[in-house]
Amino acid sequence: MSYPNELKYTKEHEWIKIEGNNATIGITKFAIEQLGDIVFLDLPKVGSSFKAGGNFGTIESVKTVSDLFMPVTCKVTEVNQSAIDSPESLSVDAYAKGWLIKVEIENVPADLLSAHEYENYVVGGN
Amino acid sequence: MSISVNEKLKLTPLYEEHLALNGKMVPFAGWNMPVQYSGVVDEHKAVRNSVGIFDVSHMGEIIVTGRGALDYLQNLVTNDVAKLQIGQAQYNALCYENGTLVDDIIIYRRGYDSFFICVNASNIEKDFAWLKEHCPKKGVILENVSDDYAQIAIQGPKSRELITKVIDVKITDLAYYHFAEGKVLGIPALIARTGYTGELGYEIYVPASAAAKIWKGLLQVGAEYFVKPCGLGARDTLRLEVGYLLYGNDMDSTTTALECGLGWVTKFDKSNFIGKEALLKQKELGLSKKLIAFEMQDRAIGRHGYKIFATNDGEQEIGFVTSGCPAPTVGKNIGMAYVTQDYSKMGSQIWIEIRGEKKAAVVVKKPFFVHGSAQG
Incomplete structure (x- = not known):
């Protein structure tokens, strides 16, 4: 499985692409494969603010509902409507078209994982 | 999101086969079971359209x-x-x-x-333990042979063609809810025409030691029917579409046989049985709650444990969801729930609280999916 090097990751299986003060956030291919068929996404409104680690939405597969956790302290600037409309598309392209939200960063915590660290983490069976 | 890992689970004799097939293993009722292989929807469709096999050895x-x-x-x-x-x-x-x-x-x-x-x-x-407690001291012999048996379900319109190729008894005439005793790939088996999917299907009980051989044989012989290994995920969506109950979700020690809709297997005209008196009394007095089927009207999924309300802005709680999922064949989000008698009629509007918001659903007739091949 691939873990793009330019991204940072959380232990809750979100990825974040940081570009200056802005970032794009999604969930990893590993997590999507664990969840199975994605059927529903509940994402926050543009303008809402979150602390790093805060619950910003939910992702539902046929079998389960999982919470989404914010990798950074930020304000939501854009939500991916096409992902909401066709959540099954996440399994096709988790790292590009399957992004969930774009945010304006206020603070980046020190504990984000690199691609290598995340890979070791998931291979370790978590 | 978080993914939990559980330890100390029991393994079926097919555990290694599930790993070899890349099954995603999850804890279920104390067992480490495959929830899916190729995907819940893909497996669900295989059973509705052709044939799938399930390891149900945990039973x-x-x-x-x-x-x-x-x-x-x-x-x-x-x-x-x-x-x-x-x-x-x-x-x-x-x-x-x-x-x-x-x-x-x-x-x-x-x-x-x-x-x-x-x-x-x-x-x-x-x-x-319950059986032992009520067993007469002489005559009746009880044996818990759960560890000796593996159970494999072969389900779907092509299941008869598939199973015919691996058994030594004729089952063309085997009627729904009947069984034969014969051999599957040379191994003694009880071959029952039963299932949990609403499709034509068989459940075979075989010695645990031979389970892997039979499982692999079914996949090999079934290749021409595009047989798929199926997990508990598809088992759940398939059974819910045809309105079959799941113990622990839709019924348990807090619900009576009448409340959960098992009146059709409750025979008051036979001799006495444990529970008869209480059930007869309940039948006379009427039910206060009832298991119903619902379809979501709002875009959301009502799941196990969610509360149900009478209105979208009030606080009058009228029940709770017992099972719910997106139904791949029906194309709707469906479920079952207990509601008070007043709200159990077809067409009743109910509101399911999903993450703090009340979402509209309507009471409908079971089953959701009516064209299964089970009894054909």
Whole structure:
């Protein structure tokens, strides 16, 4: 499985692409494969603010509902409507078209994982 | 999101096969079971359109034999066991004195006083203890053979063609809820025309030691029908589409056989059975809550445990969801729930609280999916 090097990751299986003060956030291919068929996404409104680690939405597969956790302290600037409309598309392209939200960063915590660290983490069976 | 890992789970004899097939393993009723292989929807469609196989070896098996076995069972279960022919199977409820459920089971009659019972995985010890507690001191012999048996379900419109290629008995005429004893790939098996999917299908009980050989054989022989290994995920969406109940979700020791809609297997005209008095009384007085089927109207999924309200802005709680999922064949989000009698009629508007918001749903008739091949 691939873990793009330019991204940072959380232990809750979100990825974040940081570009200056802005970032794009999604969930990893590993997590999507664990969840199975994605059927529903509940994402926050543009303008809402979150602390790093805060619950910003939910992702539902046929079998389960999982919470989404914010990798950074930020304000939501854009939500991916096409992902909401066709959540099954996440399994096709988790790292590009399957992004969930774009945010304006206020603070980046020190504990984000690199691609290598995340890979070791998931291979370790978590 | 978080993904939890559980330890110390029991493994079926097919555990290694699931790993080899890249099955995603999850804890279920104390067992480490495959929830999916290729995907819940893909597996669901394989069963509706062709054929799929399921490892259901976590289910328990109890053998009841000896003089008096028939009378003994008659006193324990709600359905009329005396009506069972040898070679026939019967769905049954096992009740407490107050009419609530110990378990739902299938009884297979092998001889006048010889029965084979399939029980839910989560209830094996509890059921066996309950059976022992009520067993007469002489005559009836109980054996918990759950560890000796593996169970594989072969389900879908092509299941008959597939199973015919691996067995030594003729089952063309085997009717729904009947069984044959023969050999599968040379191994002794009980071959039952039963299932949990609403499709034509078979459940085979085989020695645990031979399970892997049979599983691999079914996949190999079934390749021409595009057979797929299927997990608990598809098992759940398939059974919910046809309105079959799941013990622990839709019924348990807090719901009576009548409340969960098992009146059709509760025979008040037979001799006495445990729970009869309480159920008769409930029948006379009427039910206060009832298991219903619902369809979501708002775009959301009502899941196990979610609360149900009478209005979208009020606080009048009228019930709770017991099972819910997106239904791949039906194309709707469906579920089952307990609601108070007033809201149990077809067409009743109900509101399910999902993450703090009330979402609209409507009470509908079971089953959601009516074109299954099970009884064809």
